[in-house]
Amino acid sequence: MVEVQIRSKKLTNGGKKKNRIWWWTVVGALIAVLLATSLNQWRNSRKFSFIRPLCRCSEGSYKYTGIIEDCCCDYETVDSVNGAVLYPLLQELVTTPFFRYFKVKLWCDCPFWPDDGMCRLRDCSVCECPENEFPEPFKRPHGLPKEDLVCQEGKPEAAVDRTLDAKAFRGWAVVDNPWTNDDETDNGEMTYVNLQLNPERYTGYTGPSARRIWDAIYSENCPKYSSGESCQEKKVLYKLISGLHSSISVHIATDYLLDENTNQWGANLQLMYDRVLKHPERVQNLYFTFLFVLRAVTKAATYLEQAEYDSGNHLEDLKAHSLIRQLVHNPKLQAACPLPFDEAKLWQGQSGPELKQQTQKQFRNISALMDCVGCEKCRLWGKLQVLGLGTALKILFSVDGQKDQDQTLQLQRNEVIALMNLLNRLSESLKSVTDMGSSAAMDGLILQNSDKVSLIQGLRESWMAQW
Numbered sequence: 001m002v003e004v005q006i007r008s009k010k011l012t013n014g015g016k017k018k019n020r021i022w023w024w025t026v027v028g029a030l031i032a033v034l035l036a037t038s039l040n041q042w043r044n045s046r047k048f049s050f051i052r053p054l055c056r057c058s059e060g061s062y063k064y065t066g067i068i069e070d071c072c073c074d075y076e077t078v079d080s081v082n083g084a085v086l087y088p089l090l091q092e093l094v095t096t097p098f099f100r101y102f103k104v105k106l107w108c109d110c111p112f113w114p115d116d117g118m119c120r121l122r123d124c125s126v127c128e129c130p131e132n133e134f135p136e137p138f139k140r141p142h143g144l145p146k147e148d149l150v151c152q153e154g155k156p157e158a159a160v161d162r163t164l165d166a167k168a169f170r171g172w173a174v175v176d177n178p179w180t181n182d183d184e185t186d187n188g189e190m191t192y193v194n195l196q197l198n199p200e201r202y203t204g205y206t207g208p209s210a211r212r213i214w215d216a217i218y219s220e221n222c223p224k225y226s227s228g229e230s231c232q233e234k235k236v237l238y239k240l241i242s243g244l245h246s247s248i249s250v251h252i253a254t255d256y257l258l259d260e261n262t263n264q265w266g267a268n269l270q271l272m273y274d275r276v277l278k279h280p281e282r283v284q285n286l287y288f289t290f291l292f293v294l295r296a297v298t299k300a301a302t303y304l305e306q307a308e309y310d311s312g313n314h315l316e317d318l319k320a321h322s323l324i325r326q327l328v329h330n331p332k333l334q335a336a337c338p339l340p341f342d343e344a345k346l347w348q349g350q351s352g353p354e355l356k357q358q359t360q361k362q363f364r365n366i367s368a369l370m371d372c373v374g375c376e377k378c379r380l381w382g383k384l385q386v387l388g389l390g391t392a393l394k395i396l397f398s399v400d401g402q403k404d405q406d407q408t409l410q411l412q413r414n415e416v417i418a419l420m421n422l423l424n425r426l427s428e429s430l431k432s433v434t435d436m437g438s439s440a441a442m443d444g445l446i447l448q449n450s451d452k453v454s455l456i457q458g459l460r461e462s463w464m465a466q467w
């Protein structure tokens with residue numbers, strides 16, 4: 001009898017235990033469903049959409065979605081407005097005579113260490129501009145004889161244009177840019193280069209010399225911020241340089257010497273993936289830099305619209321002016337992305353002015369480092385793009401007061417050429433990232449060359465890093 005009672009008690013206890021397990025399973029499942037739903041909603045909310053910048057879509061493409069961190073537009077809008085409006089306009093603008101000749105000091109000693117530049121390819125050197133292409137107003141500075149004019153390849157001893165031609169620079173300022181070390185007010189050995197004849201592409205400049213420059217830039221002048229860093233001022237310089245670095249890598253990858261024996265040039269998809277696409281942060285920074293520079297251009301709209309574009313070729317100058325107007329007052333751009341970047345948020349806190357001064361000093365150092373780039377063509381594009389960034393910084397941060405910005409802003413001709421050519425380079429990079437990132441060839445190549453497991457691991461790691 002006692003035995004039966006004990007057994008039935010055991011049975012009752014066992015039943016209760018089962019009940020409890022069942023009960024907790026149901027509660028646990030409910031909690032899990034609730035958590036998953038709210039987490040999904042949170043991730044999908046616009047505010048936090050930047051934390052899921054990369055998605056590998058079913059057809060095998062890379063798609064970036066959501067708001068670009070620290071900016072005011074999303075990836076999809078930027079891609080669409082770039083492809084439909086900005087890219088075609090900029091491509092045309094940079095071929096006009098006014099925008100294709102850049103004044104630059106290429107023969108300069110590196111102020112930090114002895115020049116150890118090494119370039120494998122002959123293609124590394126900047127090529128001579130043909131005399132008949134050169135804008136007349138740019139090349140007759142104060143009565144120099146014709147044979148003493150600029151644009152001579154590899155001849156540091158050749159006479160160069162050291163002065164500013166009054167006609168060519170009519171309407172343009174000759175004032176220092178506090179953000180750069182390298183502007184046209186510098187009266188050193190300057191030369192004009194036809195940018196169309198010197199495309200930014202693979203040059204074979206690699207190894208310790210190139211690495212030393214990037215190391216000096218990142219370690220001494222714009223250290224990577226920690227993931228918890230919320231101060232936008234401390235992030236801005238790193239993001240700008242990283243975005244520019246991505247753009248340089250994209251241009252190397254899209255125009256690469258595939259076969260030295262047959263001199264075959266083309267896209268190197270593996271390089272594009274390894275250096276840029278597999279690092280979501282680098283792509284993010286590329287978009288950031290693009291929007292930053294775009295904001296500077298639209299902020300200086302009135303100034304740019306009223307400036308004089310004089311290369312001596314009246315029809316081409318009218319075209320340049322018209323393209324500038326279409327760019328800075330573009331209704332599609334204004335509707336899609338009215339404020340690409342909000343500069344008013346920066347340097348506001350108590351330590352704002354100090355941080356701004358520090359950033360300015362660091363940027364000037366980076367600009368000086370461009371004289372250490374040991375490959376002429378890379379130095380040309382490095383200098384142009386850093387001057388372009390310096391011009392964007394000057395437009396956004398060196399003029400006080402939003403209202404009378406147009407009255408006080410003063411830009412040099414060369415600064416505007418650098419600014420527009422930089423915007424064009426960034427626009428090209430965005431297009432390449434979108435086109436190549438979504439190409440079936442890229443997908444096939446990655447899966448062919450790297451095993452699927454490591455690819456998925458890489459994607460998972462980049463996902464985890466975002467979290």
Ligand SMILES: Cc1cc2nc3c(=O)[nH]c(=O)nc-3n(C[C@H](O)[C@H](O)[C@H](O)COP(=O)(O)OP(=O)(O)OC[C@H]3O[C@@H](n4cnc5c(N)ncnc54)[C@H](O)[C@@H]3O)c2cc1C
Nearest residue numbers: 201202203204205206210213214242245246252282378382
């Ligand atoms: C100013 C400048 C202009 C150049 N222009 C050209 C050119 O026109 N043509 C050409 O063929 N070569 C050019 N180079 C060289 C080119 O940038 C590379 O340095 C070279 O191809 C070697 O590449 P790498 O694989 O060693 O990595 P690098 O691109 O040299 O990168 C060095 C390190 O920086 C980090 N890094 C890379 N990309 C990013 C990023 N986007 N954001 C943050 N960190 C990053 C990584 O840790 C990487 O290992 C230029 C170099 C400089 C400094």
